[in-house]
Amino acid sequence: MEKGKGIMGSGGRWAVDFSDNSTAPPSRDIPDPPGFTRASVDQDDSTVSRQKKDAESNWKAQKAWEVAQAPFKNLLMMGFMMWMAGNTVHLFSIGITFSALWQPISALQGVGKVFEPYKDNKVDLLGPKLLFIALNLGGLALGVWKLNTLGLLPTHASDWVSSLPPAQEVEYSGGGIPL
């Protein structure tokens, strides 16, 4: 596959430039068809392309917002799964909890990549990004909360003292019934 691409790439690109010399006066003496005004076309062309660009950036912004909101569904789904899993430690609940923790983390790691296609000078990605991050953090919080309800977080005193060795005693005493 790679090789094929390489060959094609190195073989030189060809292109047809349809808009070339479009604004320049025609070299041949062919009159414009009736009803055709070159200037208006020119004007139209530029507005169309601007409109197009606007639409695209709008679309991009819309898409970015959509993408940013996607984790919300996930969140609901996760919440439902967690409710289903119950509060006892077993394989299912542990699996769900760990996936609930892992998904937001991996999503947060790839924030840049997720919004790559919607990068545009005109599009403000900060809002969607923040929403995305916030929603993922919410997911993470949900996972942590689940972890806590499962009792796997060291939030109790018992988690910190359960392996404390007994305190040493200063005094030492021995004896018993005489031999």
Next chain:
Amino acid sequence: MAIRSFLILFILFFFSSLNPILSLYEDQVGLVDWHQQYLGKVKQAVFHTHKTGRKRVVVSTEENVVASLDLGQGEIFWRHVLGSNDVIDGIDIALGKYVITLSSGGSILRAWNLPDGQMVWESSLRGPKHSKSLFLVRTNLKIEKDNIVIIFSNGRLNAVSCMDGEVLWEKDFEGESLKVQQVIQPPGSNLIYVVGFASSSLFEMYQINALNGELLKHESAAFSGGFLGEVSPVFSETVVALDSTGLILLTISFQNGKISFHQMPISNLVKDSFGPAKIIPSSVTGIFAIKMNAVTIVIRVKDESKLEVVEKTNHETSISDALSISEGQQAFALVQHASHEIHLRVKLAHNWDDNLLKESVKMDQHRGLVHKVYINNYIRTDKSYGFRALIVMEDHSLLLLQQGEIVWSREDGLASIIDVTTSELPVERDGVSVAKVEHNLFEWLKGHMLKLKGTLMLASPQDIAAIQSMRLKNSEKSKMTRDHNGFRKLLIVLTRAGKLFALHTGDGHIVWSHLLQSLQKSKVCQHPIGLNLYKWQVPHHHAMDENPSVLVIGKCGPSSDAPGALSFVDTYTGKELSSLSLVHSVAQVIPLPYTDSTEQCLHLLIDADKHAHLYPKTPEAISIFEREFSNIYWYSVEDDNGIIKGHALRGKCTGEVADEVCFDTRELWSIVFPSESEKIIATVTRKLNEVVHTQAKVIADQEVMYKYISRNLLFVATVALKGSVEIGSVTPEESWLVAYLIDTVTGRILHQVTHHGSQGPVHAVFSENWVVYHYFNLKAHRYEMSVIEIYDQSRADNKDVWKLVLGKHNLTSPISLYSRPDVITKSQSYFFTHSVKAIAVTSTTKGITSKQLLIGTIGDQVLALDKRFLDPRRTVNPTQAEKEEGIIPLTDSLPIIPQSYVTHALRVEGLRGIITVPAKLESTTLVFAHGVDLFFTQLAPSRTYDSLTDDFNYALLLITIVALLAAIFVTWTLSERKELQENWR
């Protein structure tokens, strides 16, 4: 921490789905456990060597065992262990098929079938008064085809039928001060002579008709000199006695009912007299022996009154009983001890000068002197008499000598173990290979083929048996080096004979044995008693080159102020490094938790005058000791006065016993139990070497309870004076039992609980922060077990997580017992079916593994009972959280699960003690139970969670790995090929 709690929860989850019962498969018996049967020191032996049937010898021992042994190999045919209050007084064989035993102070007579040991009959004999003198006399008297045995016990002479144990006749001897010395039945006559002393100077003789018990004659005569000790019958109508000074021999003859005395000063017989003499009783006609200090004199009696010294020797001498070999001929054996040899002579009673047999046998010095000898004859192929001798040695071992050789020997001293400790084996070094590897390649291949067959389930029953024997005889387990898991150790045991044995935990063989010099009879120490064993030197990191050693403590004589004796024994070689006879007595031994630079443990010996003596006596030890001087306390329990006293050290000894290592002590506190209402019957403390993993106990809902863990806690159980007698003799209202928990540094009573209507005996075990004790409930007519758990309330307010995370707490800082503890206790009681002989608890290296109680039951088995069954937090309906925590719903009695007997099908006869030793593997503990028998096994109270079990399917694992590897390889090549094709498309 989260991971830990997660793991614990996971393990709980994992194991809760498994069957909690720990049991053994049939083919696992003998893999890690071993069982040895012993008898104890032989008191009496009777041979049974008829031409038909197997040759055997019946013995009774000081451990109250009656047993029948194979004369060829010394194996036990059958054995009965009578209780410790059923002491065997005499045995005999009657009618050629019954073994008769007289026991319990001459009040119980039993007959056992000789071939299989089944009891045939039992009859109880009573008498008018209690007396020490007991006799079992074999007779050849026949009354209507029935043999009779004559028994004198408790002041009554009984004639008992051998067939059914029926008492044919009885005759009372009610003379107030009559002390019967001998019951003589002259062979071939129907008469019985009962001779004895009355009021110290009167000789009494009764002549009785053996057929009906009729008194034929009664004579008495006074001898002004008085009598001393025992009499020895020399002829059927003559006995020999000593006068009260022990210097004059008296020949007393009572022929035809006339009593006559003949005096013979010993100085006339022996030129240089050695002080007062003692008669060694023997049944040989015409010959008796006396002993003066270390000199033994054998004297022949001629013509009723003439005495003649036939032998005088400095060597230790034993004389056997008479053996009649043919009509009118009596043989007897004489065994003398020379340094490395023993000389055995068999002579005819009437012919001293000739020996029927004279043999010298090389004898291991560590068996000590010959204590007893029994002989038996057989007819050689050339029709002459051959003799075999059964000898009992000083170390209680039993040997059979025949034709100048030791045919077999039994180490029966191991039946009376006093104390046990353990020692590590040497570290394996390069070039030091002790165990033999399979040297034969063919054997090796065969073994592996067999194993493969077994795994693939192709093995025939014979193959399976061969595999099983291979597993049992695994040379790995009896190697003489340390193993990674710490399963191989040496059990160092001290026996009552003063002999030290080292047993290998792998298969129980004796690695070495040593008869201790300090515990042998000597001029300074007449009655040495071995007391205890302590670890003296435990080489650790910086003293690795030294061998570990143990300290043996003994004392001379039973009195409390008898001087002590110490021995230091190397546990690798069994050599006695040194032995000390102390000037002071030993009342207490306190092993201190300090070691010097050579890893010698400091020990404090308290004498009867309450002086403390420090050992080892080195300046270094003294400097270590003086650093900790003010923190060392000791307590004494005076159980006969009902006082517990606490003491502290004061300073160097003053007065005549001034010594660098001697310290004075002063009394700090005392607890006096009201002597009219309470009597101390049991005290127990925690084991010194017990390791506790954590001070916190996490209960349901993540709450924490802090255990009150102190080395200085003493559990004391007292009963009402009336309740200290046997069960059944008091009413519930008269009896109560009080349990105390006492701090031995300050004398503070931390807890006290009274069980009304209960009584002893109390058996208890103390571990971590709990104590479990066993007693009898008179109201319920059942045995009960109670548990007390003690918690520290003053630590309970450590609840701030951040402080704990940052380590800003004082939970692990050293504490003084003088700070006022705020403790709460929780307790609960349960019924328990069995009465108990001993209780122990499992111990592991780090104390993480859950604990099991090991209960020595009355049936001489060891039962493992999970500590979870004795949890005071058990309720009838535990909540979900409590169930998750592992709390078992409360029941009124403790379950006895047949599979949880650690001794499985075996019995540890006469069980006295259970010792647990941690292995290096945290999950595993080594258990050694001793009594007349020895039993050893490994236990994993929470299963072996840290290692693969023996029955792990390695084959399946291997097959899976291979299959996975193959799959990986195949899929890899397939994907390569596919990719290539894709590229060419």
